Amino acid sequence: MKFRVILFFLISVFASFLFPLDGSGRIYKIKSFPKDAVLILDDSVQKPFREENGVTFYDIPASVHYGFLRAQGYRDKYLDFQQISEETREIKLEKLDTSLIFRSTIGTGSSSQPKSIRFSPDGSYLVAALLHGRGIYIFDFKAHKEIRKGVIPKEYSEKKGFVESLFINRLGELWISQMTTGMIHVLDSKTLAYKMSFPAGGKWSKVIAADPSEKRVYISNWESRTISVVDPDRHSVLRRIEVPGIPRGLALSPDGRYLYAGIYSKGKVVKIDTKTETIVKTIDLGDGAPRHLVISPKKGLLFVSDMYYGTIFTINLKTDKVIRKVYAGSNLNTIALSPDEKYLFVSSRGKNSRNGYLEKGPDFGKIFLYNTGRGRIEDWVWGQNQPTGLDISPDSKTIAFTDFLDGLIEIYNWER
Incomplete structure (x- = not known):
């Protein structure tokens, strides 16, 4: 019995690492350049629930349809969440100070x-x-x-x-x-x-x-x-x-x-x-x-x-x-x-x-x-x-x- 409880606990922790906690299932994967770009939803920074090999995983609430990728010295990048695929999106931002x-x-x-x-x-x-x-x-x-x-x-x-x-x-x-x-x-x-x-x-x-x-x-x-x-x-x-x-x-x-x-x-x-x-x-x-x-x-x-x-x-x-x-x-x-x-x-x-x-x-x-x-x-x-x-x-x-x-x-x- 004790073994089962421990196993259930470990599976729960592992699952929370892989998937968003609210169970929405709207996982958005971004590989951004620059790498310190952050996701903005409703004027607030959205924290990722996972990062691996340069890819950042976000939980996008069902009520949110768009957002922005933002980094200092770069133009904001508009993101449309109405159709989210399982593939990682590779996104680059354009510099502000450039010819x-x-x-x-x-x-x-x-x-x-x-x-x-x-x-x-x-x-x-x-x-x-x-x-x-x-x-x-x-x-x-x-x-x-x-x-x-x-x-x-x-x-x-x-x-x-x-x-x-x-x-x-x-x-x-x-x-x-x-x-x-x-x-x-x-x-x-x-x-x-x-x-x-x-x-x-x-x-x-x-x-x-x-x-x-x-x-x-x-x-x-x-x-x-x-x-x-x-x-x-x-x-x-x-x-x-x-x-x-x-x-x-x-x-x-x-x-x-x-x-x-x-x-x-x-x-x-x-x-x-x-x-x-x-x-x-x-x-x-x-x-x-x-x-x-x-x-x-x-x-x-x-x-x-x-x-x-x-x-x-x-x-x-x-x-x-x-x-x-x-x-x-x-x-x-x-x-x-x-x-x-x-x-x-x-x-x-x-x-x-x-x-x-x-x-x-x-x-x-x-x-x-x-x-x-x-x-x-x-x-x-x-x-x-x-x-x-x-x-x-x-x-x-x-x-x-x-x-x-x-x-x-x-x-x-x-x-x-």
């Missing part, structure tokens, strides 16, 4: 894994390459709707693995890389009609970069450890440049004389003479993982995002020496330079899950605004699960970035 103003989100498909994103040269549409989708997602930025064009043939699209894009303005073309097939797919940049596909010249081809004249194009081949040299007029590979490791980010010097390539597996940047197609210098960044490279022609600087260290390296193009190293955040990915070259936008995926990057981590990622003159982070906003691709509109008024694990594109206005 980056949230505009909208665009869904590309929950499991599509949008990798990169790019504005068209006139800023009229966006192109997102889908790593786990069948090609690309095109969004009419002015009409605010999907453009159902740019369909890549089924023999390629069903193999997925689309990574990066590049506009070849001289030819009026949009190129898309597909790592699973080692192909480059070509669309008409005005009509978005499919034109052709051609071999990139390596395995797991990723980044595409053109010289200033757009008469030579370079493609980094991840598994081949080579960089393809391409004649864009003929859509054919001329030669391959071997590099000492896994290449990813590429950037051309303002005169097109040199190609800089980030060697992701070695923590180095190699400088390649485009005339001789040989490595003439190696810039050591430590044991990091340089992912994306961007050059500022006006300042004569090369910016490198390092995914391992979470830092932005600044390299002087005259001396090829690192002149600055600034920590930004965990798992840095894409960087995009503003047209006036005064600011660098940086996407940070945030910390990985214990099981790897293909599962949601403990934090949302962030978008940072880095002042290229002062060499410091001056602003930031929350992204969602793994902000990856990033671009800024030609008029500097808008930024777009992808949330890799959510299948989302987020749009922000930049109010300077």
Whole structure:
């Protein structure tokens, strides 16, 4: 008898921990960013009855239909409780003191894994390459709707693995890389009609970069450890440049004389003479993982995002020496330079899950605004699960970035 009483007591305590005490059953689970956000119901702070792994559990009375999530320095987030699901709601708040103003989100498909994103040269549409989708997602930025064009043939699209894009303005073309097939797919940049596909010249081809004249194009081949040299007029590979490791980010010097390539597996940047197609210098960044490279022609600087260290390296193009190293955040990915070259936008995926990057981590990622003159982070906003691709509109008024694990594109206005 005594054992039964003790067992009943333990079950009661355990049940009160798992479920709200009033028995309403309206459990609302929130994972918020910032993590110190509180729930406001009827102008009062609602205390959670449970917290576990960053998720806060609330008991929502049946008579309450709405509330707010609130944190100091952020805008209140309105919450509708009329339809409460069992799933955890992941919610981010928007900062009050920021130049980056949230505009909208665009869904590309929950499991599509949008990798990169790019504005068209006139800023009229966006192109997102889908790593786990069948090609690309095109969004009419002015009409605010999907453009159902740019369909890549089924023999390629069903193999997925689309990574990066590049506009070849001289030819009026949009190129898309597909790592699973080692192909480059070509669309008409005005009509978005499919034109052709051609071999990139390596395995797991990723980044595409053109010289200033757009008469030579370079493609980094991840598994081949080579960089393809391409004649864009003929859509054919001329030669391959071997590099000492896994290449990813590429950037051309303002005169097109040199190609800089980030060697992701070695923590180095190699400088390649485009005339001789040989490595003439190696810039050591430590044991990091340089992912994306961007050059500022006006300042004569090369910016490198390092995914391992979470830092932005600044390299002087005259001396090829690192002149600055600034920590930004965990798992840095894409960087995009503003047209006036005064600011660098940086996407940070945030910390990985214990099981790897293909599962949601403990934090949302962030978008940072880095002042290229002062060499410091001056602003930031929350992204969602793994902000990856990033671009800024030609008029500097808008930024777009992808949330890799959510299948989302987020749009922000930049109010300077």
